[in-house]
Amino acid sequence: MSAGTRKLEEVLLAEPRGFCAGVDRAIEIVERALTKFGAPIYVRHEIVHNTFVVNSLKSKGAIFIEDLAEVPPGATLVFSAHGVSKAVQQEARDRGFDIFDATCPLVTKVHVEVAKLAKEGFEFIMIGHKGHPEVEGTMGQLSSGIHLVEDVADVARVQPGQTEKLAVVTQTTLSVDDAAEIAAAVRERFPSVREPKQQDICYATQNRQDAVKIMSPQVDLVIVVGSPTSSNSNRLRELAQRLGTESYMVDDATELKPEWFEGKSRIGLTAGASAPEVLVSEVIDRIRSFGAVSVRKMGGIEETTKFPLPKGLRLEPPPPGHLG
The missing domain is CATH 3.40.1010.20 (4-hydroxy-3-methylbut-2-enyl diphosphate reductase, catalytic domain)
Incomplete structure (x- = not known):
C-alpha cells in the first residue's frame, strides 16, 4: 500500500503526558485562593503556560498581571509556577500584598x-x-x-x-x-565546574521526553498538545522532529489540520506538562473524526509525585468529634 493510500487507524497515547505535580499544585493554589478569599485573585505572569488553563482561571476571577503596580494594595497575589526574582519578591512584600508562592518546588x-x-x-x-x-x-x-x-x-x-x-x-x-x-x-x-547533585531538569520534563523517544519510531506523525509559550511542550515537538517523525504542536483540537493525517496510519499523541487531559480527549475525538478507529496507551512510568500546598491554603482538619 502506498503512503498516499494508507488509512488512518490508530492513536498511540504517550505515557506519561500532561500535568505534572508542580502544575497541579500551582493551579490548585489559585483555585483555593479564589474559594477562600473570593475574586479577584491577582497572579503575576501566567500561572502555567497554557491558554486553556489561564482562560479557565480568568473566568473564575483570576487576574493575570506582569507589573505589580497593577495590583491594588491589600490584594491577594500568587507568584506563578516559574518563580520570581528577589526584586519581585521584595516589591510584593513592600506593597503589602497577601502572597502565595506557586513556584514549582x-x-x-x-x-x-x-x-x-x-x-x-x-x-x-x-x-x-x-x-x-x-x-x-x-x-x-x-x-x-x-x-x-x-x-x-x-x-x-x-x-x-x-x-x-x-x-x-x-x-x-x-x-x-x-x-x-x-x-x-x-x-x-571549565573542568572544575560544580554540577548539581541531581540534574536540574525536572522528572516530568525527562519522563515526557523519554516517552516521545520511545513513541516516535512507532508512528507516522506526532501531535503535541501545548501552548506556544510552553517550553517543555516545544521541546517535545522538536524532539519528535529530530528523531525523524513529522510533528506538530497544537493549543487545542481546532488547530488540527486534516491534511497532516493524509497517508498516515498511526498517530502519536502527547501533551506538555501544563496541558490538561481534557484537551487531549478533544484532540483524540477530532482525530477519530478523521478516521482513526482505535486508541492505545503506551506503557510508561506512573508518576506519583505530589507537592504540599502553602500553609494558608491547606484544607483544615475537621474539629475533634466531627463525623463528616
Whole structure:
C-alpha cells in the first residue's frame, strides 16, 4: 500500500503526558485562593503556560498581571509556577500584598542551591532560554555573578569573573539532550565546574521526553498538545522532529489540520506538562473524526509525585468529634 493510500487507524497515547505535580499544585493554589478569599485573585505572569488553563482561571476571577503596580494594595497575589526574582519578591512584600508562592518546588530547589553556593563565593553559568520567566526568576536570585548560556556557542563566549568557584544550573524544562550537550561544553571549558547533585531538569520534563523517544519510531506523525509559550511542550515537538517523525504542536483540537493525517496510519499523541487531559480527549475525538478507529496507551512510568500546598491554603482538619 502506498503512503498516499494508507488509512488512518490508530492513536498511540504517550505515557506519561500532561500535568505534572508542580502544575497541579500551582493551579490548585489559585483555585483555593479564589474559594477562600473570593475574586479577584491577582497572579503575576501566567500561572502555567497554557491558554486553556489561564482562560479557565480568568473566568473564575483570576487576574493575570506582569507589573505589580497593577495590583491594588491589600490584594491577594500568587507568584506563578516559574518563580520570581528577589526584586519581585521584595516589591510584593513592600506593597503589602497577601502572597502565595506557586513556584514549582523543583524550581525553588534551584533557587536554594544558587543562594547557598553564592554565599560560598560561587559564580554561576545558567543553561536556559533568554526571556523565559523561569530563567529570569533564577537569575534574579542574585544581583550579579550569574551568566546565561543558550547553546554551545555561548559557552565559548561567556566570561565569568573567576573560574575557581563556578557552578552550573539549568532551566528545569529544557531538552535533556540539548542541556547535556551544553553542560559537556561547560565542563570542557571549565573542568572544575560544580554540577548539581541531581540534574536540574525536572522528572516530568525527562519522563515526557523519554516517552516521545520511545513513541516516535512507532508512528507516522506526532501531535503535541501545548501552548506556544510552553517550553517543555516545544521541546517535545522538536524532539519528535529530530528523531525523524513529522510533528506538530497544537493549543487545542481546532488547530488540527486534516491534511497532516493524509497517508498516515498511526498517530502519536502527547501533551506538555501544563496541558490538561481534557484537551487531549478533544484532540483524540477530532482525530477519530478523521478516521482513526482505535486508541492505545503506551506503557510508561506512573508518576506519583505530589507537592504540599502553602500553609494558608491547606484544607483544615475537621474539629475533634466531627463525623463528616
